[in-house]
Amino acid sequence: MSKLPNVGTSIFTTMSKMATEYKAINLSQGFPNFPVDExxxxxxxxxxxxxxxxxxxxxxxxxxxxxxxxxxxxxxxxxxxxxxxxxxxxxxxxxxxxxxxxxxxxxxxxxxxxxxxxxxxxxxxxxxxxxxxxxxxxxxxxxxxxxxxxxxxxxxxxxxxxxxxxxxxxxxxxxxxxxxxxxxxxxxxxxxxxxxxxxxxxxxxxxxxxxxxxxxxxxxxxxxxxxxxxxxxxxxxxxxxxxxxxxxxxxxxxxxxxxxxxxxxxxxxxxLELVTVQEISQLYMDKRNYFRHLLKESRFELLPCEGTYFQVASYTSISNENDVDFCKRLIMEHGVAAIPISTFYENNKDHHLIRFCFAKDNATLEEAAKRLCKI
CATH class of the missing domain: 3.40.640.10 (Type I PLP-dependent aspartate aminotransferase-like (Major domain))
Structure with missing residues (x-):
């Protein structure tokens, strides 16, 4: 008998796997794609x-x-x-x-x-x-x-x-x-x-x-x-x-x-003898601002982002489908992977919101935004 009977494959694994299968830009899982400090x-x-x-x-x-x-x-x-x-x-x-x-x-x-x-x-x-x-x-x-x-x-x-x-x-x-x-x-x-x-x-x-x-x-x-x-x-x-x-x-x-x-x-x-942790926020603030600028002409409504390297966006002006289905279609038809917010709730509350990770190099953010702005 399973100790965790209701635990299956995580949404992060599912979306990253689909991103690989469809050769989509992966803005779903929260990891940077730019080089580590030399x-x-x-x-x-x-x-x-x-x-x-x-x-x-x-x-x-x-x-x-x-x-x-x-x-x-x-x-x-x-x-x-x-x-x-x-x-x-x-x-x-x-x-x-x-x-x-x-x-x-x-x-x-x-x-x-x-x-x-x-x-x-x-x-x-x-x-x-x-x-x-x-x-x-x-x-x-x-x-x-x-x-x-x-x-x-x-x-x-x-x-x-x-x-x-x-x-x-x-x-x-x-x-x-x-x-x-x-x-x-x-x-x-x-x-x-x-x-x-x-x-x-x-x-x-x-x-x-x-x-x-x-x-x-x-x-x-x-x-x-x-x-x-x-x-x-x-x-x-x-x-x-x-x-x-x-x-x-x-x-x-x-x-x-x-x-x-x-x-x-x-x-x-x-x-830690070479860097200070206080330097980190400016790097990600620049990325947040750039990503938000790139999506300014899209049909997505961007919610405020006060911290982390995640941007939540509403797609209500684009589709009425549930957020899981929308994210899957986003990968299959538009080549960008995101995470549906409903999966973070016990009751799968769906406000038609998705999460993008902007901890990516500028070229990746630019190409992702180009695809998202065409929707």
């Missing part, structure tokens, strides 16, 4: 000949842990202890899975805000716990009244994603005030804050859980070097949590992967 490549080439190929300490390469603490202090003003509050993970997904496995028990409830990334629910189900899906408002702001009504004595965790995939929204100061008001009434709730796009924000910087004094002792915060440095295939991220939570998370981590690949950890540690 300085990082050179570091890896150098390290390949050095003695960095054996197990590293379970929590991570100590110099990298120190640099993560420095980044966190510089970015958010938070002082953390590298030895006890940081864990390097095999990608953000592994960090999320590990945290949920460590902290959630049978029959606990975990609140997920829809539309939501698909890696949240499965580890909850594998704990024999209960995911509670709460939809955001139609403008993708949180309905805090609805969220509070979904809390109970069985609620163990609330997952937030900020900046938000797939919508590109960021939480406001008033959002955090409302959130913290709820949490004061439920002191046992843990916050899992997925902030993998933390350094890809535009006009307004996102408010990190790191900066919220009331959240620090009850939050597990997920970050991603793969997203920040355009090396998604390296599958390397990290999580930060107070020691009492991190102790439990490390117990699971050591039996899941033990330690993360050594050469990537050492490479990123050295790379």
């Amino acid at each position: 300085r990082l490549i050179n570091i890896v080439a150098k390290l390949a000949k050095e003695n960095v190929h054996q197990y590293l300490p379970m929590a991570g390469y100590p110099p990298l842990l120190t640099k993560i603490a420095l980044i966190t202090k510089k970015s958010y003003g938070r002082i953390i202890h590298p030895e006890t509050e940081i864990l390097v993970t095999a990608g953000a997904t592994q960090g999320i899975f590990t945290a949920i496995q460590a902290l959630i028990d049978t029959n606990d409830e975990v609140i997920i805000l829809d539309p939501s990334y698909d890696c949240y629910e499965a580890p909850i189900l594998l704990c024999n716990a209960n995911p509670v899906r709460v939809s955001l408002n139609d403008d993708y702001t949180p309905d805090w009244e609805k969220i509070e009504k979904s809390c109970s004595s069985r609620t163990k965790m609330i997952i937030i994603n900020n900046p938000h995939n797939p919508t590109g929204k960021i939480l406001s100061e008033s959002d955090f005030e409302a959130f913290e008001s709820i949490l004061e009434k439920y002191p046992k709730i843990i916050v899992l804050s997925d902030e993998v796009y933390e350094y890809i924000t535009f006009e307004e910087k996102h408010i990190a859980a790191h900066t919220r004094e009331k959240l620090l002792n009850r939050s597990v915060i997920i970050s991603s070097f793969g997203k920040s440095f355009h090396v998604t295939g390296w599958k390397i991220g990290y999580l930060i949590a107070p020691e009492h939570l991190m102790k439990e998370i490390k117990k699971v981590h050591q039996f899941l992967v033990f330690s993360v690949n050594s050469i990537c950890q050492v490479a990123i540690s050295e790379y």
Whole structure:
């Protein structure tokens, strides 16, 4: 009998496979197609000949842990202890899975805000716990009244994603005030804050859980070097949590992967001496602006994009078909792959919206826009 009977092939796999079959431009899956920084490549080439190929300490390469603490202090003003509050993970997904496995028990409830990334629910189900899906408002702001009504004595965790995939929204100061008001009434709730796009924000910087004094002792915060440095295939991220939570998370981590690949950890540690994470947002703001400019004459209506490298678009002036069928036809007839937003909801709520990834080189964005503007 399957432990995950309702889990099948993900929409990301389906759309990427169709893109390959139909030779379509793939703006569906969230990965960059432009070259990695040559300085990082050179570091890896150098390290390949050095003695960095054996197990590293379970929590991570100590110099990298120190640099993560420095980044966190510089970015958010938070002082953390590298030895006890940081864990390097095999990608953000592994960090999320590990945290949920460590902290959630049978029959606990975990609140997920829809539309939501698909890696949240499965580890909850594998704990024999209960995911509670709460939809955001139609403008993708949180309905805090609805969220509070979904809390109970069985609620163990609330997952937030900020900046938000797939919508590109960021939480406001008033959002955090409302959130913290709820949490004061439920002191046992843990916050899992997925902030993998933390350094890809535009006009307004996102408010990190790191900066919220009331959240620090009850939050597990997920970050991603793969997203920040355009090396998604390296599958390397990290999580930060107070020691009492991190102790439990490390117990699971050591039996899941033990330690993360050594050469990537050492490479990123050295790379961080050459770059700052603050440089990243300008690169993606330029790409966002360029992609939006290219689609200005199309029939798609572009929603605001405050962060991430995703652009949500409405196709209501083009078609009445459901978003999954529209995305399939977009691939087959027009040669561009996107992701239907309904697949991020438990109930497949369909607002005729699709998601494009603009983390692509200019030539790819130009050709994709050319095809989309002909529709």
